[in-house]
Amino acid sequence: MFKLTDHQSSNSKKMRLKSSRGFSARIYEKIIEYVLFLAALASVFVTLGIAYVLISESIPFFKVVSIIDFITDKQWTPLFADAHFGIRPLLAGTFVTTAIALIVAIPVGSVIAIYLSEYAHPRAREILKPILELLSAIPTVVYGYFALLFVSPLLQKIFVNMTGFNMLSAGIVMGIMIIPYVSSLSEDAMRAVPMHMREGSFAMGATRLQTSVNVVVPAAFSGISAAYILAVSRAIGETMIVAIAAGMQPNFTLNPTEPASTITAYIVQVSLGDLPHGSIGYQTIFAAGLTLLLFTFALNIAGHFLKKKFGERY
Amino acid sequence: MELKTNYKRQLLINKIFDVFFKYLGLFFLICALIALLALIGNLVSEGFGRLSFQFLSSFPSRFADKSGILSAWVGSFAVMLMTALFAIPLGVASGVYLEEYAPKNKITTFIELNITNLAGVPSIIFGLMALGLFVYKMSLGQSIITAGMTLGLLVLPVIIVTTREAIKTIPVHIREASYAVGATKLQTIRYHILPYSAGGIITGIIIAMSRAIGETAPLITIGALTFIAFLPASPFISQAPFVSTQWMFDPFTVLPIQMFNWVSRPQEDFHTNAAAAGLILIVFTLTLTAVAIIIRNYFRKRIKW
Numbered sequence: 001m002f003k004l005t006d007h008q009s010s011n012s013k014k015m016r017l018k019s020s021r022g023f024s025a026r027i028y029e030k031i032i033e034y035v036l037f038l039a040a041l042a043s044v045f046v047t048l049g050i051a052y053v054l055i056s057e058s059i060p061f062f063k064v065v066s067i068i069d070f071i072t073d074k075q076w077t078p079l080f081a082d083a084h085f086g087i088r089p090l091l092a093g094t095f096v097t098t099a100i101a102l103i104v105a106i107p108v109g110s111v112i113a114i115y116l117s118e119y120a121h122p123r124a125r126e127i128l129k130p131i132l133e134l135l136s137a138i139p140t141v142v143y144g145y146f147a148l149l150f151v152s153p154l155l156q157k158i159f160v161n162m163t164g165f166n167m168l169s170a171g172i173v174m175g176i177m178i179i180p181y182v183s184s185l186s187e188d189a190m191r192a193v194p195m196h197m198r199e200g201s202f203a204m205g206a207t208r209l210q211t212s213v214n215v216v217v218p219a220a221f222s223g224i225s226a227a228y229i230l231a232v233s234r235a236i237g238e239t240m241i242v243a244i245a246a247g248m249q250p251n252f253t254l255n256p257t258e259p260a261s262t263i264t265a266y267i268v269q270v271s272l273g274d275l276p277h278g279s280i281g282y283q284t285i286f287a288a289g290l291t292l293l294l295f296t297f298a299l300n301i302a303g304h305f306l307k308k309k310f311g312e313r314y
Numbered sequence: 315m316e317l318k319t320n321y322k323r324q325l326l327i328n329k330i331f332d333v334f335f336k337y338l339g340l341f342f343l344i345c346a347l348i349a350l351l352a353l354i355g356n357l358v359s360e361g362f363g364r365l366s367f368q369f370l371s372s373f374p375s376r377f378a379d380k381s382g383i384l385s386a387w388v389g390s391f392a393v394m395l396m397t398a399l400f401a402i403p404l405g406v407a408s409g410v411y412l413e414e415y416a417p418k419n420k421i422t423t424f425i426e427l428n429i430t431n432l433a434g435v436p437s438i439i440f441g442l443m444a445l446g447l448f449v450y451k452m453s454l455g456q457s458i459i460t461a462g463m464t465l466g467l468l469v470l471p472v473i474i475v476t477t478r479e480a481i482k483t484i485p486v487h488i489r490e491a492s493y494a495v496g497a498t499k500l501q502t503i504r505y506h507i508l509p510y511s512a513g514g515i516i517t518g519i520i521i522a523m524s525r526a527i528g529e530t531a532p533l534i535t536i537g538a539l540t541f542i543a544f545l546p547a548s549p550f551i552s553q554a555p556f557v558s559t560q561w562m563f564d565p566f567t568v569l570p571i572q573m574f575n576w577v578s579r580p581q582e583d584f585h586t587n588a589a590a591a592g593l594i595l596i597v598f599t600l601t602l603t604a605v606a607i608i609i610r611n612y613f614r615k616r617i618k619w
Contacts, residue, residue, distance in 0.1 A: 025498065040411040040412055042404055043432055047428050047432060049447050050442075112339060142353070145573065240530050240570075292439065300430075304427075
């Protein structure tokens, strides 16, 4: 009897020990799960941080400068005695450099994508694709050097009157940089198109080109448009190439052979100086940044919408 | 008969277009590669002669031929260290949570959408955020820790996405086998999921680092100085704890900023310095990228489920 109780008590003690260890282990697992959840939430806090800083620093700016002036004024001279705060010259610079970059990157990138996906030997593709992707791995400041000191002097042989700083060379080099964004993502989308769709087309007697243009590209439209949108948003947000090669003077022109400033280049220009924290000049970079963010945000939403509407359905 | 020749002619035209397009694709591809070669070749021909021990061990100077990149490469190294310390735990943890724990609900969808959006935000916007938040609100100043946190957040989406991709390739039966022998979820992750996805995760980390090392715009925005003729404080001291965190709060410059500074000057001699600095920079980034590709291929070949 006595022995039994002893046995029972030790048994129950063991049980308790075991269950308490299980309990603390469960707590530990839960704690880890919450820690991981907090890590995942960090990205949300980053977004909130970006929105908070840009909006809170822009509000005092828009109290001094009306939004109407900001949009309609044709001059951007915030650091001069006769200060004007019209964003349009910066937008024009951003627009021209982006347009040149896209004129280079979209046709070249798309043709390369079709070539790699539909024509190239698989082994050639395995080698060529990573090499091409090196183009987007090169630091942008190196591209800036290349644009200013290699491409620009080369172009000056054709456009004799062009200044050393110009939007054309910056735009072209930016285009070279974003070729891999267009080609790699488009190629991924095209290769995801099932083989039997191509085979159907070949069986009708179509050539590779006809199959690519009439079957593969339409089927991969969603992925290709995502690649184009990424290219546009890279070009709009690109900073160092335009800051180095396009000259940093706000210039309301659409002529690519002239120097101009972009939204991003202006932010760099102000950051290089030593404007006091809280001054209107300091606040302009946040207003400019907010404008930039709105553009990229609109592009992201457009991309999301396109993906939903034209998502792959084979 | 006429119909047949018409038909044949059409076939021939189609064939010609097809062949033409093939060579057009090849031509564009070669053009892009020539641009890459021209860029590298230009840096080598302009800057290679400038590379010397003096260049690596000197501070920037008013005289181009006495300038060097000592403070720049030490700064780049310190900032990379901070970036890695900050981005790797956060990125891998987020990736693991989203792939292994996250329930399918609105919060998860929101976090995922948010990461996709962040990946598309221009780097200079991160710089503005850091300027407002880290430099002024948190009073961290224009220091190495600010730079590391900024770049860490910038490359966070890259690490999260590659971690998730790597975990996704592990088949369900591996998890089931682990649960079947009584392992908990955490043990399964610790002893199975993380080791098997290590190749993919390391690839992502290296790609993220190679992006961070060349990033210039956000660091200029937080006000990284371009003329730094001193090194950050040493992490090792002679007194009691023997390690010091003072270096994290020191001002700094990095290689791309030093290069930008030299490119912006009108004198030719400084452009040579810029080319030499650029050469070192692309050797770093291209090596990192190559290592990432090799690791990826190695793990892809080795692991067969």
